Amino acid sequence: MRTIGVREGEREPTLIEKPRPDPSDGEALVRTLRVGVDGTDHEVIAGGHGGTPAGDDHLVLGHEAVGQVVDSNGTALSEGDVVVPTVRRPPNGGNEYFEHGEADMAPEGSYHERGIVGAHGFMAEYFTSPAEDLVRIPASQADLGFLIEPISISEKAFELAETSRSSFTWEPESALVLGNGSLGLLTLAMLDRDDRYERLYCLGRRDRPDPTIDIMEDLGATYVDSRKTPVDRMPEVYEHVDFVYEATGYARHPFQSVQALAPNGVAALLGVPGPGEFEVDAGAFHSEMVLHNKAMVGSVNSGRRHFEAASRSLLELPRRFLDDLVTGVYDVSEFERAFDDGDTVIKTAVEFGTYEER
Structure with a gap:
């Protein structure tokens, strides 16, 4: 064969x-x-x-x-x-x-x-x-079932993020997806189906015209050009966000995401970076996490229940x-x-x- x-x-x-x-x-x-x-x-x-x-x-x-x-x-x-x-x-x-x-x-x-x-x-x-x-x-998913595995990755990340906020009533309204590849766009579409999120952003490094930007905007999301607006400048250009989904593997993003999060916000990290060294204001990072009840979770792979949830989500996209x-x-x-x-x-x-x- x-x-x-x-x-x-x-x-x-x-x-x-x-x-x-x-x-x-x-x-x-x-x-x-x-x-x-x-x-x-x-x-x-x-x-x-x-x-x-x-x-x-x-x-x-x-x-x-x-x-x-x-x-x-x-x-x-x-x-x-x-x-x-x-x-x-x-x-x-x-x-x-x-x-x-x-x-x-x-x-x-x-x-x-x-x-x-x-x-x-x-x-x-x-x-x-x-x-x-x-x-x-379902047999109806025979053509696009190959998307279930990547969708399952986001299902698990959402689960971990929600669990980290389970000690209080978390009512997110805004989310930022870092990365405009297929995983980032699938995640953006999944967030768009969640009635809680009123404002969505997706970060990339593309010039118009570009098909991924078109998809973002068709979903009602705002395109954030990282060359003009790095993640840690999100609050001054747009707003603090309740949820950050990191899918690029850029090593600075976790530290910048903490600055972009609103109080009680959570960041889910999925990208895997290569080696990288840079200066970080550790005091500011620590203070933001503690004083504003922020959280960060890492996620890789997914379990059977996430695949089952992904099949249901695919039906809704x-x-x-x-x-x-x-x-x-x-x-x-x-x-x-x-x-x-x-x-x-x-x-x-x-x-x-x-x-x-x-």
Whole structure:
């Protein structure tokens, strides 16, 4: 079968022929429909993140997948079910995080992530997975189900942010999303569906005309050009905000976000920065956190319940928004196009097959 992977020492994705896998006990065989491409895939290809499975010289890419069960193999699934796989798997021997069903809370080094580190991904015509790691979704989501994994990341971040404010009545009215990539725009659209948020902002570094700015403004959000208005100047140019969602991985943003937050506000950090050193007014940072009851949470990966919530959220997102967000779906025969990252590219996917009604 055809797979798309990256070989050790190479910096370009390539087609790799592999045998079709056979499901082990407790696993189902899934025919892949579509697999999304995101920034993590580009980082893995560039060698800045992830790693190949032990004993292999390549990694099959892809962690944002949707597929259709072709062999339930005695599990509770049924042939024809449309499913989305979760990403994390236990390393050899497992650990307490997986035993407790909390793989998304495992620290770095205590998990494998399919298509990222230690385990082959889903960019293949078929893949196998334990049934408990496959989330059923409506057949109507067979075309866009690859968006459920990134949406689940935001579902978890929202959950953590809300939990951090659970000791009082938190009534947010404004939010700032840092990053105008596909994850940032999906998050913006999710916030737009939340009736509590009256004012939304999205920060980027783009010149008009630009398709991401168009999407922001179609959602009723205000575009914030970080070259003119850094995050810590938000209060003087616009306002203090109740919620900040950081999706860029820019190392200054967490410290600047504290200054942008309103009293009782919370910032959720999802971007992973590279090394960086700069001066910080530690006293001002500490005072803002303490005197104004601010909070900051870090979040990575997501659990099964977040995938289930993401499927429900996807049903609520406007079709026009989704059509603008997904700028290309490419057959596996032209998979290279899905890895283009020009200014007009927002979200792409590789198509391996189409849904078959049973």
